[in-house]
Amino acid sequence: MPNLLDDSNWLEFEKNHVWHPYAPLEGALPPYPVKNAQGVHLTLEDGRQLIDGMSSWWSVIHGYNHPVINAAAKAQLDEMSHVMFGGLTHRPAAELAARLITLTPEPLTRVFFCDSGSVSVEVAIKIAIQYWHSKGQPGKQRMLTIRRGYHGDTCGAMAVCDPETGMHHLFAEALPKHLFAEAPTVTKDAEWRDEDIADFRNLVKQNHSEIAAVILEPLVQGAGGMRFYAPEYLRQVRSLCDSYDVLLIADEIATGFGRTGTLFACEQAEIVPDIMCLGKAITGGYMSLAATLTTSEISQAISRNAPKAFMHGPTFMANPLACATANASIDLLLDSPWQERIARMSETFFEHLQPCQDWGGVADVRIKGGIGVLELEQPVDMPSITMRFVDKGVWVRPFGKLVYVMPPYIINDEELNSLLTAMTEAVAEELCI
Numbered sequence: 281m282p283n284l285l286d287d288s289n290w291l292e293f294e295k296n297h298v299w300h301p302y303a304p305l306e307g308a309l310p311p312y313p314v315k316n317a318q319g320v321h322l323t324l325e326d327g328r329q330l331i332d333g334m335s336s337w338w339s340v341i342h343g344y345n346h347p348v349i350n351a352a353a354k355a356q357l358d359e360m361s362h363v364m365f366g367g368l369t370h371r372p373a374a375e376l377a378a379r380l381i382t383l384t385p386e387p388l389t390r391v392f393f394c395d396s397g398s399v400s401v402e403v404a405i406k407i408a409i410q411y412w413h414s415k416g417q418p419g420k421q422r423m424l425t426i427r428r429g430y431h432g433d434t435c436g437a438m439a440v441c442d443p444e445t446g447m448h449h450l451f452a453e454a455l456p457k458h459l460f461a462e463a464p465t466v467t468k469d470a471e472w473r474d475e476d477i478a479d480f481r482n483l484v485k486q487n488h489s490e491i492a493a494v495i496l497e498p499l500v501q502g503a504g505g506m507r508f509y510a511p512e513y514l515r516q517v518r519s520l521c522d523s524y525d526v527l528l529i530a531d532e533i534a535t536g537f538g539r540t541g542t543l544f545a546c547e548q549a550e551i552v553p554d555i556m557c558l559g560k561a562i563t564g565g566y567m568s569l570a571a572t573l574t575t576s577e578i579s580q581a582i583s584r585n586a587p588k589a590f591m592h593g594p595t596f597m598a599n600p601l602a603c604a605t606a607n608a609s610i611d612l613l614l615d616s617p618w619q620e621r622i623a624r625m626s627e628t629f630f631e632h633l634q635p636c637q638d639w640g641g642v643a644d645v646r647i648k649g650g651i652g653v654l655e656l657e658q659p660v661d662m663p664s665i666t667m668r669f670v671d672k673g674v675w676v677r678p679f680g681k682l683v684y685v686m687p688p689y690i691i692n693d694e695e696l697n698s699l700l701t702a703m704t705e706a707v708a709e710e711l712c713i
């Protein structure tokens with residue numbers, strides 16, 4: 281069949297028929313059409329080039345169209361792009377498991393591959409529940425989490441997202457009711473306030489016989505508000521989980537693979553979770569892939585007790601093409617000076633963003649690793665600020681009061697300076713400064 285749409289009408293057709301994330305289908309702002317992408321640049325259909333400040337939502341850490349990952353994908357394509365994982369296996373999956381086990385803390389040695397971050401969270405929750413079932417404690421089925429979190433959009437994952445930003449009231453009858461502790465205070469340095477853990481401590485004490493696991497995003501609450509909190513909070517959570525027989529799930533889907541300055545955010549608190557979710561940057565943004573890691577203790581309990589299997593198995597589990605791109609992306613990361621790149625990004629964020637702290641209309645400036653955040657006092661006018669960013673040649677996608685960037689690690693000084701200059705200018709114009 282020839283193309284059904286031509287250059288003059290495909291965009292209009294798309295706008296009327298295709299959903300975009302968290303947007304209405306009728307009457308939404310039209311999306312910008314991207315023709316191709318290279319390095320840190322997105323090229324629009326009309327030829328304009330934008331410096332990407334978002335890494336396509338944390339994932340494209342090596343930039344677009346990377347020759348090494350391209351080559352790995354092409355080589356795998358010639359072998360096979362997919363084969364079912366039920367009863368069959370392949371080298372790329374084994375290689376990826378070996379890499380993940382080597383990189384993550386030692387007790388995490390068992391890997392479940394799935395196709396998106398949300399599904400890896402579903403898997404983590406199910407592993408925790410099935411573990412307690414295997415241990416003769418089927419009453420432990422609830423999750424305890426902290427407010428302002430984000431863990432994905434499927435129903436199980438959504439049920440542990442912040443109840444307000446996750447719009448739980450819309451789905452009230454469809455979602456399990458979990459326990460929510462007050463979110464820890466946002467900190468810039470590692471300052472610690474003991475009262476931060478009080479609500480969490482009470483909830484574990486009172487409900488531990490029903491709680492299968494605690495789930496949280498370590499150190500950085502991403503899509504729930506770009507909130508950074510103290511490592512001491514994580515240490516306290518770990519010790520409460522140990523005292524009350526509750527598993528700890530670390531959702532490192534956003535923080536994993538270097539973004540916060542360590543390979544995984546848990547390292548900064550020197551804690552080891554029982555279950556870890558990875559996604560987003562795992563393939564360098566090439567393919568949809570995620571993984572849930574756990575300990576041999578947990579995998580043995582599940583495997584040795586009825587039904588003697590973990591009850592989950594996506595069609596595209598451990599997709600070979602995705603695993604091959606992940607292997608290439610991880611090797612590229614480890615062979616690169618990523619710590620220096622993240623440290624330099626932090627310094628440059630500081631130079632450009634810290635002065636905005638004094639602007640009227642700016643509530644807070646936060647920088648952690650390769651994440652730079654301006655929190656405004658009022659929600660931004662999306663159409664207006666988006667147009668300003670595009671006019672200035674950058675791609676930045678705020679949400680609510682948050683204007684933030686997390687560029688590909690390979691961004692050079694000149695590109696980073698241009699990105700941040702455009703970011704602060706656009707914000708200044710919006711705030712009439």
Ligand SMILES: *Cc1c(COP(=O)(O)O)cnc(C)c1O
Binds near residue numbers: 531
């Ligand atoms: C993005 C994200 C998810 C969901 O991942 P998807 O691939 O979008 O399903 C879960 N947890 C965290 C912390 C995330 O940032």
